Amino acid sequence: MRPISIERRAFEGGVEQLTAIRDFVTRVVRQLGAHDDDLFACELATDEAASNAYEHAYTDRGGPIEVKIWREPDAIVIAVRNWGAPFDPASVQEPDLDAPLHQRQVGGLGIFLIRKLMQDVSFAFDPIQGNTLTMRRVLTRA
Amino acid sequence: MSSRRQLQITKVKINAVTIISVTGSVDALTAPMLAEYLAREIQNPNPNLVIDFAELDYTSSAGLRVLLSAVKAARARGGDVRLAAMQTNVAKIFEMSGFNAILKVYPDRARAVASFAA
Numbered sequence: 001m002r003p004i005s006i007e008r009r010a011f012e013g014g015v016e017q018l019t020a021i022r023d024f025v026t027r028v029v030r031q032l033g034a035h036d037d038d039l040f041a042c043e044l045a046t047d048e049a050a051s052n053a054y055e056h057a058y059t060d061r062g063g064p065i066e067v068k069i070w071r072e073p074d075a076i077v078i079a080v081r082n083w084g085a086p087f088d089p090a091s092v093q094e095p096d097l098d099a100p101l102h103q104r105q106v107g108g109l110g111i112f113l114i115r116k117l118m119q120d121v122s123f124a125f126d127p128i129q130g131n132t133l134t135m136r137r138v139l140t141r142a
Numbered sequence: 143m144s145s146r147r148q149l150q151i152t153k154v155k156i157n158a159v160t161i162i163s164v165t166g167s168v169d170a171l172t173a174p175m176l177a178e179y180l181a182r183e184i185q186n187p188n189p190n191l192v193i194d195f196a197e198l199d200y201t202s203s204a205g206l207r208v209l210l211s212a213v214k215a216a217r218a219r220g221g222d223v224r225l226a227a228m229q230t231n232v233a234k235i236f237e238m239s240g241f242n243a244i245l246k247v248y249p250d251r252a253r254a255v256a257s258f259a260a
Contacts, residue, residue: 015171022169022200023144040231047202051170097240101217106210109203109239116238 006070014062015054021067022047025078032071038139041117042069042076048110049080049133057084057131066130074138075119081132086125089114089133147199151179159190159255165197168205176205180212180223189221192254196227206239213245222246226254 007028011017022043029042050065057063068079089111095104115121118135125131147166154161160183168176183189191212213223224246228236236242248254 015169018169018171018202019144019146019167023146040234043200044202044231044235047169051202051204054170095239097243101214101244104210104244106207109206113203113235113238 004070004072006068008066008068010064010066011050012064014058014060015051017065018047018050021050021065024067025069028069029076032069032076034076034137034139038076038137041137042078045114045118045135045137046078046080048114049078049135052087052089052110053080053082053084053131053133056087057082059085072136075136076139077134077136078118079132079134081130083130086131088123088125089121090123147197149175151176153183156255158188159192159258161192161194161251161255163194163197167200168198168208169200169202170204173202173204173208177208177211180208181215184212184215184219184221184223187219187221189216189219189223190258191216191221191223192226192251192258193223194226194251194254195229195232196251198229198232201232201235203235203239206235206241209241209245222258224248224254224257226251 009024011021025043025046026039029039046067053065063084066081070077092108092111094112095108114135118137120136122134149172150165152163183191216223226248227250
């Protein structure tokens with residue numbers, strides 16, 4: 001069995017890092033053989049995960065975020081890690097897509113999109129290892 | 143170095159409709175700029191806005207949140223925010239988030255502008 005090669009990069013700062021994070025994800029995921037829809041899903045889901053970390057874990061003050069990406073036979077796996085306050089995305093209420101305009105809430109869309117685009121979304125908190133959101137994208141053209 | 147285009151917002155007024163063109167990417171960094179721009183436009187009475195997304199390459203949920211607030215504010219002042227010419231990936235996020243049921247979306251800016259006369 002071939003050893004899994006993991007692409008890893010750390011980003012220091014705040015939301016101004018989002019462009020670099022998206023560039024990293026699109027480059028790596030493309031190299032790993034993903035196209036179009038999968039590429040877009042990975043880019044957006046990672047952006048949402050990192051944006052959530054900046055807003056909730058680092059409460060808009062910024063901090064390090066590490067992105068790890070690897071390939072499984074039929075999927076791309078992405079892990080987004082931060083060392084801020086533990087924030088469980090599962091605690092976020094899902095937006096009610098059928099609600100009329102005046103009742104639509106502005107929050108919760110990020111994690112909602114992650115769950116729509118990716119599979120096996122999990123969250124682990126460790127005071128030393130950091131908070132890691134891991135998600136898989138099963139490739140449409142593996 | 144990123145090849146992505148920086149966020150640029152321009153506007154042009156046709157009769158009672160203001161067309162706002164958004165170029166580049168909207169994410170958690172740039173969404174506040176779009177929010178501020180739209181908030182200024184919506185201060186006017188009966189703000190009829192068309193946002194032309196033909197040159198919008200990317201938006202995250204940060205952009206959707208801005209639009210949700212903008213359309214609420216515009217309708218509260220007797221106007222509306224209508225969207226035109228979304229690229230495929232942007233349209234996909236809209237659909238996934240159920241925003242097609244909230245905002246009026248048109249294939250091009252001419253039809254979006256004309257919709258205000260109807």
